Amino acid sequence: xxxxxxxxxxxxxxxxxxxxxxxxxxxxxxxxxxxxxxxxxxxxxxxxxxxxxxxxxxxxxxxxxxxxxxxxxxxxxxxxxxxxxxxxxxxxxxxxxxxxxxxxxxxxxxxxxxxxxxxxxxxxxxxxxxxxxxxxxxxxxxxxxxxxxxxxxxxxxxxxxxxxxxxxxxxxxxxxxxxxxxxxxxxxxxxxxxxxxxxxxxxxxxxxxxxxxxxxxxxxxxxxxxxxxxxxxxxxxxx
Ligand SMILES: [Zn+2]
Numbered sequence: 266x267x268x269x270x271x272x273x274x275x276x277x278x279x280x281x282x283x284x285x286x287x288x289x290x291x292x293x294x295x296x297x298x299x300x301x302x303x304x305x306x307x308x309x310x311x312x313x314x315x316x317x318x319x320x321x322x323x324x325x326x327x328x329x330x331x332x333x334x335x336x337x338x339x340x341x342x343x344x345x346x347x348x349x350x351x352x353x354x355x356x357x358x359x360x361x362x363x364x365x366x367x368x369x370x371x372x373x374x375x376x377x378x379x380x381x382x383x384x385x386x387x388x389x390x391x392x393x394x395x396x397x398x399x400x401x402x403x404x405x406x407x408x409x410x411x412x413x414x415x416x417x418x419x420x421x422x423x424x425x426x427x428x429x430x431x432x433x434x435x436x437x438x439x440x441x442x443x444x445x446x447x448x449x450x451x452x453x454x455x456x457x458x459x460x461x462x463x464x465x466x467x468x469x470x471x472x473x474x475x476x477x478x479x480x481x482x483x484x485x486x487x488x489x490x491x492x493x494x495x496x497x498x499x500x501x502x503x504x
Contacts, residue, residue, distance in 0.1 A: 313358040315501055318394050320387055320401040320455065321347035321363065325370025327380065330406030330471045335481065339404045339471055342480050344368065346468060347402045349490035354497065362394045388458040398429060398497055399463040401455045404480055406472040413473045414443035415489065418451030418465040429462040433496030440492050441469070442479060462500065466493055
């Protein structure tokens with residue numbers, strides 16, 4: 266009797282030990298699962314650790330080009346496209362900095378040399394941001410009214426900018442009207458503000474009646490923003 270009692274106790278003990286081992290295993294495995302989960306999440310976050318500066322061209326007393334028929338200011342359309350682009354980039358978790366968020370220029374008082382001060386301020390914002398990508402949004406204009414379509418400009422001394430330009434132009438060519446024209450070298454102040462990939466997107470001609478009509482259309486502006494967005498995502502290899 267005593268023996269069998271001992272046997273039962275030893276069985277109970279064995280059972281307890283097994284139970285404890287199972288619990289310990291479960292705890293350890295759940296810890297590992299949490300660890301894997303954390304690693305994935307932090308990896309995901311790291312992969313989106315990029316800063317994009319969006320520069321809406323002109324503003325304030327500097328309207329940029331003027332619409333051929335409607336006399337719309339280029340600065341207004343630039344800002345509208347820039348804001349749509351900002352939203353798309355922010356939505357996927359990228360850090361976005363806008364050089365301007367409203368209709369005002371960045372020059373302070375509109376006294377002599379306001380344009381120079383405006384450009385300097387944009388440069389300051391870009392330098393402070395330590396960006397990976399800079400996109401200046403503009404609308405084109407030309408004395409001959411037949412020119413149409415969107416084109417990306419880059420500085421010839423910057424191979425990364427050329428790469429970014431190719432990604433965005435590729436989107437323009439396939440999704441926007443009359444934009445299968447290839448990228449172009451441009452000698453502009455804004456392209457020399459940073460060592461990061463920096464381009465100017467001229468999104469269509471306000472001097473052309475058909476382009477002007479499209480550029481005023483919200484859905485077409487959204488299409489432009491989507492092209493630049495997809496171009497940036499491709500360039501940063503986030504797909
Ligand atoms: Zn412009």
